[in-house]
Amino acid sequence: MELRHLRYFLTVAEERQFTRAAARLHIQQPPLSQQIQELERELGFALFTRLPRGVELTSAGAAFVVDARAVLDALDQGVVNARRVANGQLGSVRIALTSSAAFHPLATAAIRQFRATHPDIAIDLNEINAADIIERMMHGRVDAGILRKPIETPAELRFDLLHEERMVLVLPVGHALLRRSKGTKTKATQATQGTRAAKQPRVPLKALAGESFIFVRRPGAPGMYADFIRACEAAGFKPDVVSEVPRMLSAINLVAAGAGITLVPASMQRYQQEAVVYCAVAGDEAFSAPLHLVTRRDAANPAALRFAQAVLAFVSPGEKGVETLDAH
Structure with missing residues (x-):
């Protein structure tokens, strides 16, 4: 059985006449009649009752219409879906x-x-x-x-x-570097002006020598801190990495707990904690994320x-x- 047989059958079933069905299908009437007869022989039962001026579906033919139409509808939908997959729409x-x-x-x-x-x-x-x-x-x-x-x-x-955004330093509230940094505002001033309006503290790079750093595990994020480490070494010291964590949020939480300091992309300042302060590293604009x-x-x-x-x-x-x- 071929798909064209199903299409021929459904057209004849709709038109109830071979002549009109043949015109719709753009074929001659005799070949259409032959194709329907071949289909009936293959199925083993009659699909139509032949009348003087047309045809009627047999009971078996009426039942077969439902499934034949479902097969063709499923095929058409399959083509539509495949085309949408090919176009990146599905x-x-x-x-x-x-x-x-x-x-x-x-x-x-x-x-x-x-x-x-x-x-x-x-x-x-x-x-x-x-x-x-x-x-x-x-x-x-x-x-x-x-x-x-x-x-x-x-x-x-x-x-x-x-x-591309800057990296910022994360210090625990009350850290000694905050008392020496320029631009630090009191908590009362920040509450009055709002966090956005408060000027961000700036900490000199050399002032970070001797600090305990918390980094995201470098096998997982190998490129994140490379510029910073090179800048520290150029300034005469190597960062003391006391802990490596799987996530930056974990690093910020550890800073809040007083376990050290860290650097994160500036967008992570949205992770607000009263226990930490986000700072700029003064004198070096190379730290980017x-x-x-x-x-x-x-x-x-x-x-x-x-x-x-x-x-x-x-x-x-x-x-x-x-x-x-x-x-x-």
């Missing part, structure tokens, strides 16, 4: 973000907009470290990633800069390609500049 995309990237409002806003504009694309979203994102993308287990500054940039992957979209150059998933295009279109050129240090 399907799924696996996205991975680092914790600090997930905290940036640009990343979440871009994903939210993509969900709104592509409701038929399922999103599998995971938060993992940068090294794991690269590894999973290389093995085809992740379609797109949003991360900061990886050291490893395999040729098979494409890295598009979405945004770029935000990158990572995709495979040979990506075969149309939904992933559509996601990448949507994210890049979402980010206007003006948004790729460096954030101000006292932005929240």
Whole structure:
């Protein structure tokens, strides 16, 4: 049985006449009659009762109409769905973000907009470290990633800069460096003027010698602190890393507990705690935390390609500049 047999049968069933059905199908009437007879022989029962001026469906033929139409409708819908998959309008995309990237409002806003504009694309979203994102993308287990500054940039992957912002120092409230830093305001002044209006403290780089640092585990985020460590070494000291944690929020919490100090991207100042103060590192503007979209150059998933295009279109050129240090 061929699909054309089903189409011929349904047309005759609708027209109740071979002549009109043949005209609709753009074929001659005798070949159409032969095709219907072949179908009836294959099925083993009559589909039509022949009348002097047309045909009527038999009981078996009426039952077969329902299933034949369902088969063709399913095929048509399958073609539509396949075409939408090929165009990146239907399907799924696996996205991975680092914790600090997930905290940036640009990343979440871009994903939210993509969900709104592509409701038929399922999103599998995971938060993992940068090294794991690269590894999973290389093995085809992740379609797109949003991360900061990886050291490893395999040729098979494409890295598009979405945004660049400053790194800021995180100190516990009452730290000795805050008493010596310029621009520090009293808590009462901050309460009066509001956090945004309060001028951000600035701490000289050399003043950080001897401090205890908490970093995100460098195997997971190898590129995040590289510029800072090099700057410290150029200033004559090596940062004393007393703890490495899996997430930046964990580092901020440890700072709040008095376990040391850390650096985070400026956008993480949205994570407000009364126990910590976010500061600029004075005298060096090299500490940045770029935000990158990572995709495979040979990506075969149309939904992933559509996601990448949507994210890049979402980010206007003006948004790729460096954030101000006292932005929240």
